[in-house]
Amino acid sequence: MLSINLQHSDKFIVIFASCFITKGHGRSLIIDSQRGKFDLIPNDMVDFIQNSKLYTIRTLFKIYGTDNKEIVESYLSFILENEYGFLANDKIRKKFPEIEVKWQHPSKITNSIIDVKVFETTQEIYLQTISQLDTLQCEALQIRSYISLSESQLTYLAEAIKNTCIEHLEIYTKYNDQLTLKKLNKLLLNNQKISNIIIHSASKEDEYEVIKNLSTIYYTAQTLTDETCCGLVEKQYFNAIKDHYMEANFHNSCLNRKLSIDGNGEIKNCPSMSKSYGNAKDTNLVSVLTNEDFTAIWNIKKDFVLTCQDCEFRYVCTDCRAYVETPDNLYAKPLKCGYDPYTNEWSDWKENPLKQKAISEYQLTNVKRTLF
């Protein structure tokens, strides 16, 4: 029915500027950055979209010929039905410029991770760290506790961010039966900036929404024992929202403007990485930012990463520089990614014979499914 209407149309098909196409080796991704969704498309369709900028729909049908009529029809209906594009006459379509691909942020640090192994160790550096993150205009903080935290310890951690720039706090803590749902609920109501609390190592999988705060309490049976749990690249972690897409075009999609403090108080790009830039006890966070090694990694975007640079998911994916296939190569593919953009197949990264050397080097042999 679509073709009957469109075959003789003198209109053009215009892809909405908020929809971006990432061409991969074997296929491509069309990303709806406004609605945060994406679809896989054949590379031939990318060429078709290029042609559609030059020709009316009537001409497109002519160029592709009767043999390809059905393909053209299917492309058009795919674009229109998924609202990736719209029809416009020649005059008005020129009024729709592309979205400028750029990413800017006023904060020197946008997000931070603080790991907790021994509460007292974290407590010793916590307040001064928060105050420095505030100076850096940090917006999001994740506290990952491998141990059980008590209600008063959680309150202490949450209260400290109250009058700071930090707008979102996410807390991971180990299950213990003293920390009742009632106590957690109270904690969330008293601390509006907490967006999520994730209780790991629990006996159940459950989630509770605290509607007044728009926040959630998650229970999961997964365990969180140490930093090696991180760095998994999987479809479920893909993010097609505009800000992420834009940032990934220029920066590392995990580490850009991130500052982490591991369980020992060591300042790092990410707690899973070995290199420390000093202990938060006696090192100023601002001074760490002047270290070029610390910030250089922010600019390792996917276009520079081997294999990833040919992948259609490169701008929706989260990167990992802590665990890579060839540990001494800064530009190697993330180890914990099971996708091959040359065959377009997903497989279990842990089973990949080519990755075994790196897996043992990182001592990851016992790794199970992970939380983040």
Add this chain to the structure above:
Amino acid sequence: MILIKSNADDYSTTQVLKWLVHFNKKFLRLNNSTLLKHLEIKDDTISFVYGNQKVILSDVSKYWYRRGRWDTFSRKQLRHIQDKKLNTYLNFFNKEVERDVIATLEKSLFSKSLNSYQTSSNINKLDVLKSCKELGIKTPETLVTNSKEALKDFVTTHTTIITKAVNNLDPNIKGNVFADLMTKKITLENLDTLPKTFNISLFQNLVEKEFEIRSFFLVDTFYSMAIFSQNDEKTKVDFRNYNMKSPNRCVPFTLPTSLASKLRELLKIYKLNSASLDIIYTTDDEYKFLEINPIGQYDMVSKPCNYYLDVEIANHLAS
């Protein structure tokens, strides 16, 4: 120093201030309900104390009126006056004085201003429509009336019409009671319920839209966005109109240069160097101007189009 007048909960102000921090610029943010102590207007010098800080207006490098009321006097001071009539009179009197003082204060900042309370709070929609006519900016057919008879003629001519607020009042009536100032459709059937004479209201013929345009004007540039707002049932069955069905699709748009220059003239008349403009692109391929909003939520244009208007505003204030 950069002086900013806003509300405590205005998100956009906070975002711009983060950029000013980033640029290492000194600024002072005044929110509603924060009082100016020790106000002095003496010859050419105007100063006040805010918190512990003395602000001399000649030291202000840029002034941004984002939103909110200026409070110069404490209304609390009048509370102890028991006599109701005297209290009402003094309140009224204070308001009048306050208006003059703020006008003087803003006048001294005018050349450094990005908008002002004076220009933003006194937009007369009827004047604007008249100016549009003079400048050749197309608008929907408009009728302002309190007469049922006149309205009836208008509906008969245009079939479907809308009514909207004559001016952009604060919709907050009291506490959490809000006036509904939304645009409403009116048909011939609605008229039966109306008395012969009613409150003065504004009516316009309903314009069939292909898409809507929200344009944010900053100093000299229009940052525009097309909004593909949801259409009615009939377009669903006709694929050729599919583009209009896409709900909420918001993408960058470029205004035609001739329209942009006319709109610049319009903004000049009302001394606005920043404002949001509502325009409709009709199914007849025409641009119809709806209204100016000096205090628009520009973030709803900035975010989807990746315009980074916070940075643009901060850059302007820092320059």
